Amino acid sequence: MNAPSSAPSRRPPPAVLDELDRRIINALQGGFPISDEPYREVAAQLGTTEADLIARLQRLLDARVLTRFGPMFQIERLGGRFVLAALAVPEERFDEVAAAVNALPEVAHNYRREHRLNMWFVLATETPDGIAAATARIEAATGLPVFAFPKLREFFVDMRLKA
Structure with missing residues (x-):
């Protein structure tokens, strides 16, 4: 994370x-x-x-050239679900909320953004119903509403470097 x-x-x-x-x-x-x-x-x-x-x-x-090295799964084919989610976090609570969000095993990664919705993260769950449960746990832990954006369409992005 x-x-x-x-x-x-x-x-x-x-x-x-x-x-x-x-x-x-x-x-x-x-x-x-x-x-x-x-x-x-x-x-x-x-x-x-x-x-x-x-x-x-x-x-x-x-060096953070790569942010992760590991497999990417088609979680939906395994019966699970991914959702991109965001929070509008008051600046004075940012570190506290980040710690609470990152403590959840369903949070795949978490990024700060310069926007009203300043914390963005990916939720990954074993079942589609797990998203609602994870969202409810985040809202209970932070007191902030979670904005969940389900995947409507999948895109494959391939980045190749000139060797």
């Missing part, structure tokens, strides 16, 4: 990526092998070592 900061948002300097970093990002967007040694398999395809691949992924995560 990404905990929103109470400090004003500042854009970090652009990341410096070498050709292999770019090839790693491109290669891992489209699939990850299901095998006994998936990192070794990917590393061999990219002409590097397993240790180098893992170190580079960790560096990209630490």
Whole structure:
């Protein structure tokens, strides 16, 4: 989970990526092998070592070039549901509310925005009914109304870097 900061948002300097970093990002967007040694398999395809691949992924995560590395599931196919949600949080309560929201296991990630609705997060539940329960728990914990925006249409965004 990404905990929103109470400090004003500042854009970090652009990341410096070498050709292999770019090839790693491109290669891992489209699939990850299901095998006994998936990192070794990917590393061999990219002409590097397993240790180098893992170190580079960790560096990209630490530098926030990548915000997460893990599988993306079609939760609806598994019987669950995703919802984008937002709160209008008074500035003086922002950190307190962020902690309460982030404490819920249904919260996938959470971001501060410069808008009346200044806290945005994704709720992911195992069942469609779980969204209403999670929303009710957030409202009870914060005393603020949750604005839930269900997915109407899914888009696939593919970002490829020039290597």
